[in-house]
Amino acid sequence: MEVARLDVPAGEQALFAGSSGCGKSTLLHLIAGIETPESGSILIGGTDICALSGGARDTFRGRHVGMVFQTFQLLHGFTALENVMLSLMLGAPTLDRPRIRAEAALERLGMLELHAPVERLSVGQQQRVAVARAVVTEPSVVLADEPTASLDPANAATAVELIRGAAQAAGAALIVTSHDPSLRSAFTRIVDVAQFGLPAPAPRVGAAR
Amino acid sequence: MSNSMSDMTIVLRSLRTRALATGVATGLVAIAVALLLVLLSLREAASQAFRRGTGNIHLLVSADASPLVAVLNGLFYANAPANPISWVKFKEIEDGFPWQWCIPTQLGDSYFGSPVMATSPDFFTDFEPVAGSPFQFSDGRAFEASFEVVVGAAVAADRSLKVGQKIVLAHGSGRGSGAGAEGGHEHADHPYEVVGILQPTGSAHDRALFTDLVSTWIIHAEEKREHPAGASATEQPAAPKGPSQASTSDAGQESAHEHDHAHDHAHVAEADLRDEEKLITGILLRIPTRPGSDSSASIAAQFDRLRRDVSITVAQPAQQIGRLMALIGDIDWLFVAMAVVVLLSSAASIMLAMISSMELRRRQVAILRVLGASAWRVFALAITESTLIGLIGAGIGAALAILGGWVATTLLAERVGVVVTGAVDPRAAILVAAGAVVLASIAGIVPAVKAYRTPITRHLRPLA
Structure with missing residues (x-):
């Protein structure tokens, strides 16, 4: 994969479209700093995350990047509220009153069962917790990796609205990846990831180590 | 839940989610520590019984x-x-x-x-x-x-x-x-x-x-x-x-x-x-x-x-008993060695328990990393987990040994009239417990390194 230049301005909401395996997730992980590019730079709010050390990149990600995953990736054994509070504790320990922030983030998304263990929540509720966790730290950018892939069309539309609304409320740029063409109508900025692919399918793409 | 979360909350929750593995590992440490302490105190009681009897005779x-x-x-x-x-x-x-x-x-x-x-x-x-x-x-x-x-x-x-x-x-x-x-x-x-x-x-x-x-x-x-x-x-x-x-x-x-x-x-x-x-x-x-x-x-x-x-x-009775204890001493070190082996095997079981739950943990580690935890922090969390198992196990084991020693000496004194003193030497208890905790931390190093080196991306992809 080779990206010459790709900008997502602050507050913009972009859809990274493309079929499965074209490198959407890899691109998203590069932006999140959980994979590193072979060369080049990735700037978030003026900071080149490729120049940061491993630990500094983790801290930067916690503070400035919120992520939503297709399978939510909530921490089992913790309640909905605790999952959101963990994000504050690890990513934004300087923000005051973490409990109140976490409760507010969940309630804004219509999630009222704060003290239920996440593994007992419905898919819709888990989605809300995952989104709340991503935006509670007031990040610069929210990255959502195939957030609708495991949902039916009606729920998919709701989920995208949820994420878009939350990102906007947090004042964050939003990048959503999806192979689902039906999402295209919701976004004005659409990036076709297939264009970054090298002519021959490269197995080395995105290998972090 | 309190108003704030801490790394210790993560450790305790993580141990609780894997209650069975945690319980087995803790129990093994407790048994090993209790066994070691009982063996040490029996050794001490036996030698005391001999040393005492000579009294003030020259x-x-x-x-x-x-x-x-x-x-x-x-x-x-x-x-x-x-x-x-x-x-x-x-x-x-x-x-x-x-x-x-x-x-x-x-x-x-x-x-x-x-x-x-x-x-x-x-x-x-x-x-x-x-x-x-x-x-x-x-x-x-x-x-x-x-x-x-x-x-x-x-x-x-x-x-x-x-x-x-x-x-x-x-x-x-x-x-x-x-x-x-x-x-x-x-x-x-x-x-x-x-x-x-x-x-x-x-x-x-x-x-x-x-x-x-x-x-x-x-x-x-x-x-x-x-x-x-x-x-x-x-x-x-x-x-x-x-x-x-x-x-x-x-x-x-x-x-x-x-x-x-x-x-x-x-x-x-x-x-x-x-x-x-x-x-x-x-x-x-x-x-x-x-x-x-x-x-x-x-x-x-x-x-x-x-x-x-x-x-x-x-x-000279004191001298003769000293010679006798020197003879017996070589044999009873075998018992102590056995107990140390038990302790080592319990350390191995902590390591196994933690490694066997590694697949579950890898997802957890990946999530923590995404949320902003550094690799070092994740390493520390894993070490703390096994150390905690060692600490709790050692505590339970020492309590078992002290309680057991107390019950045994009380029963012996009441039913048989035999006074056995030095049930569990507190210094030995502290030493053994500290040893167990150190061993548990060492046992935690391998899983902690695994957690440290867990690549984030591989464990966040949906299960294919």
């Missing part, structure tokens, strides 16, 4: 074959000494040096297998079974006249003896069911009255009975004069006229004094005793020391002087 004289045998027989009642010392020899030794005290002892009789020591009343006032703590009576007093007996705590508890009871002693140390069991021979026409019960001392003396020398001499003199062949009853258990016939149906208490033998008894009074009938088997000696000191240069000098007399054996 020198022990007997006619046994070796000094170690002399100590085991004379102070720990292993066997009745086979060879006697004459009263003349005792007088000679007593007058040969200004001893602090010089106590004659005579072993050979028994009561239901418990040894009976004939001695002088000084034994209760001067000899201390445990240096610094003299004998104390839980009931009654020391013997003052002939045919009075003082009973050790364990014997009193074992045979439910009380002050005022009459008991019959047996010649020889038969270990059978009755006082006059095979190999023994009852002194049925001379019952003894229990006049005192001793408090437990935690030494072998708890298992013995004590009478005065004169009674013992009288009984043996009468028997010798009745059976002029000179053979002891031990060698003639089937003697037709043996007094044991009179009371074989009775275990030896109470009624035994109602003897009515048809034959004439050669009753002997104290004044009639001939010198050669006054035999003893041991002499306990203490050399005068300065207050606050237990040693004196004279101990070695007197030891050397007495040793020149080839008719007797002289022992």
